[in-house]
Amino acid sequence: MDxxxxxxxxxxxxxxxxxxxxxxPEITINxxxxxxxxxxxxxxxxxxQMIVKKNEFTILYKGNSQSKQIRGGNLSxxxxxxxxNVSESNGKISVLMNGTQLRLKxxxxxxxxxxxxxxxxxxxxxxxxxxxxxxYGSKFQSMRQSRGQQGIGIHSAVLYSQLTTGKPATIVSxxxxxxxxxxxxxxxxxxxxxxEVLEEKEEDFPYESGTRxxxxxxxxxxxxxxxxxxxxxxxALVNPHATxxxxxxxxxxxxxxxxxxxxxxxxxxxxxxxxxLEMGIFMRILKNSTERTVIAxxxxxxxxxxRAVADQVLKSVGIDPKLKPQExxxxxxxxxxxxxxxLDLMRPQTDCLSPIGGEELEKSLKKEYSPEFIKSVxxxxxxxxxxxxxxxxxxxxxxxxxxxxxxxMRFANKIPLLFDSSSCALTxxxxxxxxxxxxxxxxxxxxxxxxxxxxxxxxxxxxxxxxSKNSVASYPVITKEIKLALQELVRNLSVFLNRKxxxxxxxxxxxxxxxxxxELAYSLSKLxxxxxxxxxAKIENMLEKKKDEVxxxxxxxxxxxxxxxxxxxxxxxxxxx
Numbered sequence: 167m168d169x170x171x172x173x174x175x176x177x178x179x180x181x182x183x184x185x186x187x188x189x190x191p192e193i194t195i196n197x198x199x200x201x202x203x204x205x206x207x208x209x210x211x212x213x214x215q216m217i218v219k220k221n222e223f224t225i226l227y228k229g230n231s232q233s234k235q236i237r238g239g240n241l242s243x244x245x246x247x248x249x250x251n252v253s254e255s256n257g258k259i260s261v262l263m264n265g266t267q268l269r270l271k272x273x274x275x276x277x278x279x280x281x282x283x284x285x286x287x288x289x290x291x292x293x294x295x296x297x298x299x300x301x302y303g304s305k306f307q308s309m310r311q312s313r314g315q316q317g318i319g320i321h322s323a324v325l326y327s328q329l330t331t332g333k334p335a336t337i338v339s340x341x342x343x344x345x346x347x348x349x350x351x352x353x354x355x356x357x358x359x360x361x362e363v364l365e366e367k368e369e370d371f372p373y374e375s376g377t378r379x380x381x382x383x384x385x386x387x388x389x390x391x392x393x394x395x396x397x398x399x400x401x402a403l404v405n406p407h408a409t410x411x412x413x414x415x416x417x418x419x420x421x422x423x424x425x426x427x428x429x430x431x432x433x434x435x436x437x438x439x440x441x442x443l444e445m446g447i448f449m450r451i452l453k454n455s456t457e458r459t460v461i462a463x464x465x466x467x468x469x470x471x472x473r474a475v476a477d478q479v480l481k482s483v484g485i486d487p488k489l490k491p492q493e494x495x496x497x498x499x500x501x502x503x504x505x506x507x508x509l510d511l512m513r514p515q516t517d518c519l520s521p522i523g524g525e526e527l528e529k530s531l532k533k534e535y536s537p538e539f540i541k542s543v544x545x546x547x548x549x550x551x552x553x554x555x556x557x558x559x560x561x562x563x564x565x566x567x568x569x570x571x572x573x574x575m576r577f578a579n580k581i582p583l584l585f586d587s588s589s590c591a592l593t594x595x596x597x598x599x600x601x602x603x604x605x606x607x608x609x610x611x612x613x614x615x616x617x618x619x620x621x622x623x624x625x626x627x628x629x630x631x632x633x634s635k636n637s638v639a640s641y642p643v644i645t646k647e648i649k650l651a652l653q654e655l656v657r658n659l660s661v662f663l664n665r666k667x668x669x670x671x672x673x674x675x676x677x678x679x680x681x682x683x684x685e686l687a688y689s690l691s692k693l694x695x696x697x698x699x700x701x702x703a704k705i706e707n708m709l710e711k712k713k714d715e716v717x718x719x720x721x722x723x724x725x726x727x728x729x730x731x732x733x734x735x736x737x738x739x740x741x742x743x
Contacts, residue, residue, distance in 0.1 A: 167193065168313035168581065169320055170377070171405065173285030177375070179432040180286075189284055189374075190424060191408035195398060196280040199415040200382065203273035206261060213268060216252075216261065225250055274384040276331055277415065282378035287341040290348045297324055297337055297379070298352045298361020309469075309626050310433040310518040313579050318633075321354065323381055328353050330384040334364050338378040340371040347371035387415045392584045398422075400575055400582035404522050404622065406530040425529045431520045433626075437469040439514040440506035441552025442627065445496075448503050452491040460494055461487035464502075470512040479505045516547035516554045521624045522580060524558070531562045535618065538564035539662045543651045550641045555625035557644075559651040561659055562618045571609065572617035576638075578628045583636050590637035592621045595648035604660040619655075621648060683709070 174191035181188045201219040205212055214227040224233040225243050227250075232243045236254055243250045251262040261268045288296060300321045324335040340347035346368040353362050371378075389395050398412045402422035407429055410422040438447065457463045464476035480487045483501040485494070494502070524542040531540050542560035549555070567573075576583040576592040587593045596619065597611045607614040629639040638644070683705050691698035 170283035205271040287375040294361035336380040439552035537562040567616040572613040577622040586637035591640040
């Protein structure tokens with residue numbers, strides 16, 4: 167999915183520059199359960215395998231296979247030396263081999279996963295390498311925000327499909343200039359890291375351009391808050407400019423319609439900054455550079471390195487500035503890089519980032535939960551190890567939020583992070599805020615109530631803790647930015663909750679007047695001989711005046727901000743400084 171998002175947005179930005187009609191992203195995810203797998207186990211060892219697809223049963227035994235449709239709840243399959251009798255009753259399957267009961271061990275079922283987008287499509291000659299060569303799409307040198315980074319995601323999926331089911335990936339792609347889409351069945355030659363095309367042909371495609379990939383894999387469908395359903399829902403939440411059509415293995419079709427009709431800001435590629443440059447990347451820059459001298463490489467291919475700085479660095483490490491970059495060995499490259507990183511250079515540009523946007527986040531939360539309160543906070547871009555990043559947070563309260571305890575949703579470059587929450591800097595920063603000081607009820611460091619929090623980090627290089635990309639590493643500048651954003655967010659939430667509390671108290675008083683007003687008018691009429699209707703009208707008039715007076719007092723107190731203690735304000739201000 168990561169590649170689909172990036173491709174669709176890139177196409178949209180190209181269309182914007184050409185003043186063409188922009189095709190906003192539309193992605194279809196279809197997951198079908200193809201079959202159930204069972205291991206047939208005798209007394210001591212595995213006998214064979216049985217695959218069940220609807221009413222069709224397939225038994226694999228000693229390299230041979232037979233398939234039959236079950237009729238009347240029973241079927242029989244005979245091989246050279248054995249006969250299998252299969253019976254099914256009330257969803258339970260029983261297998262006998264030559265009259266002996268076999269034990270069934272259920273393996274992971276097989277699913278067909280299909281993902282289709284309306285992006286620019288892929289040129290026919292590039293399809294095999296993009297899907298069948300590991301690291302072909304690596305973005306190690308691409309200094310702009312994108313969802314993919316290492317270039318191993320799609321290849322890992324193709325390889326997993328190949329290893330678990332023996333089936334190749336089916337890719338269908340169409341570019342705008344072609345009348346038909348190109349279909350290829352591709353697998354990876356593991357020994358050579360090369361693509362192998364097993365079949366290719368032309369076929370129709372539903373969009374003017376785009377790509378579809380079909381993979382058959384073994385897996386387990388989980389519908390909990392850490393499963394595929396939740397992953398897709400959260401993806402739609404932070405990509406409000408896209409429409410996602412999702413069909414789960416149960417056949418349920420869910421359409422997440424876009425809530426805004428514009429693309430997010432386009433990230434601009436910037437040059438690598440020496441502070442965050444890895445040795446391997448620096449060696450690659452030197453080797454692949456078209457510049458004639460090493461000083462020209464430092465000046466033209468690195469960020470914030472002027473010619474004077476480059477000359478100073480090369481002289482300090484004793485390297486001739488006119489030396490060809492390809493002639494620099496690893497020891498020399500290491501000394502140049504260390505010298506550059508010891509300097510106090512200007513921070514890199516930050517227009518390489520593309521945040522979700524505060525308005526977009528709030529619209530998305532409003533559509534999802536219809537809450538009473540929504541607020542987002544976007545911090546100014548910051549830098550860690552020469553890598554620009556930006557923090558966005560948002561909160562929603564009430565409405566259709568079903569949880570009675572705050573739920574945290576973590577995102578990195580608009581991708582949901584569902585696992586490894588305890589080791590993630592986003593979770594640690596969230597739990598590091600003392601919400602009780604803002605008047606919120608807290609249980610085990612988590613606010614109590616119908617609350618949803620979103621924390622998003624956008625960066626040219628998200629510092630994940632491992633290759634699974636499920637948690638963000640804890641850098642002091644990152645945790646500080648998250649904490650400051652959350653403090654500002656919770657102050658706004660505190661104001662709202664205090665207003666809500668005062669309004670409820672005011673409403674209780676009004677309800678008392680309404681409840682006893684008629685009885686009061688009746689009693690006063692009896693005591694004074696004044697018409698009951700006149701007294702009732704007087705009470706109602708006084709009540710309306712009191713409503714306006716109390717409402718005005720509540721609004722004035724809230725506008726002064728006295729619902730938040732001065733201690734909290736001063737603490738936040740000092741930390742900001």
